[in-house]
Amino acid sequence: MADRPAATALGYCTNTAPVPGTLRTINAKDIGPKFRHLHGRRYGICPCGKEVTVTERGNLRRHKQPQE
Template identity: 75%
Template sequence: MADTPAVTADSYCTNTAPVPGIVRTVNAKNTGPKFFHLHGRRYDACWCGKEVSLTERDNLRRHKPPQE
């Protein structure tokens, strides 16, 4: 893919802007205390092809691109 973002020396994706579109929210409130940390977490896709959670400022968290 030509629009693939650059990768740093330690194999992390340099992209912080999510792909425009629908943000997926995980509702795991009823799964119990073990998975309560997932409740309300928002996910969006990166240009590298990975789905990553968003920060409070709607930026992608630091992540590694998928292995080919």
């Protein structure tokens, strides 16, 4: 992909903003206690193509770009 954000020397993506319109919240309330820790977690898609959790400030967490 030619439009990937830059990466650090260790392979971490330097982008912190999710693609607009890709934020979603996981509703895992009714699937049992094993998955209760997932309930309410927010995910967004990075321009590099990876789906990453979003912080309270709306930024993507630190992540590595997917390998081709």
